Amino acid sequence: MNNALRITAFATALAATFGTAYGVGRGADPLVAAADRPAGQHAGHGEGREDGATGGAGRAAGLQISDGGYTLTLETPTVRAGVRTAIRFAVVDDAGRKVTAYQREHGKELHFILASSDLTEFRHLHPVRAADGTWSTTVDLPKAGGYRAFADFTPAAKGAENLTLGADLAVSGTYRPAALPAPSAVAEVDGYRVALDGRLHAGRSGELKLTVSRNGRPVTDLQPYLGAYGHLVALRSGDLAYLHVHPNEGGPGPVVSFMASVPSAGTYRLFLDFQHEGKVRTAAFTVRVPASGQGAADRHESGAGAPAGHAH
Structure with missing residues (x-):
């Protein structure tokens, strides 16, 4: 054919299903999401729920x-x-x-x-x-x-x-169809490196930390974009379930942290918009969220297993 x-x-x-940004960076290093956290996110721009739905x-x-x-x-x-x-x-x-x-x-x-x-x-x-x-x-x-x-x-x-x-x-x-990008914990875009730390678990809220650096140095002067130092969108493979979360208090970098959950196990694509030196860039990540009780096995198979992010 x-x-x-x-x-x-x-x-x-x-x-x-998903998309990567205009100028979205390529990803590297596997990340498999799995860890429970107390509820506390925003779904869309409205009130968050433990199922991650609106x-x-x-x-x-x-x-x-x-x-x-x-x-x-x-x-x-x-x-x-x-x-x-x-x-x-x-x-x-x-x-x-x-x-x-x-x-x-x-x-x-x-x-x-x-x-x-x-x-x-x-x-x-x-x-x-x-x-x-x-x-x-x-x-x-x-x-x-x-x-x-x-x-x-x-x-x-x-x-x-x-x-x-x-x-x-x-x-x-x-x-011309393209393959889903591999799970990643690092994305590079326009000379910036964004590292993702933390895990998601279906139906529970957890913290994600994204650290922005350039030329090996942390970026400590991120600029507000739409009133925040970062915007995060998550989309689920297969049916386009949508989640839009916003950061915890903090800034202006290098770490932008979010409380987020997803409605089910599956593969998700995360897109972080951040602004620096007057330009908005988007870093993209693929994350797999295992079914309850399968996180340890998935971490073993992928080689990933960094602890969930903890700072606000």
């Missing part, structure tokens, strides 16, 4: 196109690879009205994420909202295939909760 598959503009979007009891975030009385409508369902294109979308309430009022969180009314199915592309975008409630942003996606678009927001309506809704996006062109 030919490894290159032509995706037309009318093709159905492939099932998206958007309704027992459900992971980003899997629904509609939830809580709101629907994500992607007005640009297809784009062409390698062509800068305006993507338009809206959040619509049950009455069919476009939402025009949102709570601001981390400096923005809405956070928009694009992730590809073959784990090679990731974008954290900041779209602009028109008066009628239509959001728009431009993007140039170099690789064809299926993508998932996530909208992370909280409506301004009284009693509204944080939601992360997801919709499929098809990128036309010649599709």
Whole structure:
């Protein structure tokens, strides 16, 4: 079978899983996640739960196109690879009205994420909202295939909760699937080295520490990005379950720490956005979360087993 598959503009979007960032670094060194911690994370931008889910009891975030009385409508369902294109979308309430009022969180009314199915592309975008409630942003996606678009927001309506809704996006062109990057505890991007310490356990919150260095020296002057010294997004392989966490107090580096949990065992892709010298960069990691009771065996097989991070 030919490894290159032509995706037309009318093709159905492939099932998206993860993505790596524009400029995401390559990973090295295995990391297998497994350790219990007390609960205490944020899922999406809303209140954290021990199952790591948002958007309704027992459900992971980003899997629904509609939830809580709101629907994500992607007005640009297809784009062409390698062509800068305006993507338009809206959040619509049950009455069919476009939402025009949102709570601001981390400096923005809405956070928009694009992730590809073959784990090679990731974008954290900041779209602009028109008066009628239509959001728009431009993007140039170099690789064809299926993508998932996530909208992370909280409506301004009284009693509204944080939601992360997801919709499929098809990128036309010649599709060449890529293998999932190997589990890693180190990522390099634009001359920066980011080391990941700590483990995740399904349904329990644990601490992750990410240490940023450049040319062998710790970076101690990270700059705030959207009101924090780092932003972390986790996506689960297979169904695109989404988790967006934010750091503990501290900074400005070299360590950025997070409290985070995941809703189940499986393979996850973590993306850390950090800003230094006026530019945002993204470091990506692959992490396997074993089923309960199997962490010791997985650590033995992978050669990993560093203790979970502990500092705030």
